[in-house]
Amino acid sequence: MENDIDDFFSNEPSVTSPKEASATYGNNKQQYGKSNYNKGGFSKFPRKEEVVEERYVPVAVYVDRDFPSDAKDTIYKLATKLLNKGNVIRINGDDQEFVNRLTRISSEKVEIYIPWKPFNGFESKHYYNTLTAKHLAQKHFAGWDKVPDAVKSLMARNIRMIFGDKNNSPMAYLLTWSPDGAVKAGEVNKETGRASFIIKTAATYGFRIANITNRVSETAMFNTFDIEAF
8 A cells, every 4th residue: 555655656656547536446335345434423513504694893882981971972973873773882891971872873883992891980891901901901001010909901902892801893983072182102191081091092003093072083984974964
């Protein structure tokens, strides 16, 4: 048999066609008897029927309790339009009233991201901070060693809003507000406020950001998702 294999891979094999190979070496059943391919643990698995899966286009919406009411109302209107377009909204659970307004529109399409469970009255499944999320939060949050664990968990939660619970389902867009309209990492400063971390981190990794103070960025989101301006 060893000589046969050597002959098969040689530059001038004695067998040059499938017909000759069959005559010379025989098939598996002739050579080795009845095949035992499906015995001894090699079981056949039924082929899984393919289905058309619904697209998953998550938009992260960051709203803080201290945002002005008019800013919240504008973000709510935009989020509503996105939900009506079939998009998924990832919302931080910091503002309970705002979150509850969104979930009344679509509880299935709204994913509530929280830093631990329970948090602010929410028992969401999106609560676990992975080591990767903590690592990225530490990388992008100045003074990490000086802040309490609760703040670290909030920052890691924000990382998951960007990249997904398991860091493998990144957001398509970030929708938020800041008084200075920052949408680039270099534009973030002390005036940016509570959204500073998530804006700066998202911008650092090249994600698109709609800051409703920044009309250009807001219009870009309208065009991206085919949303009518209001």
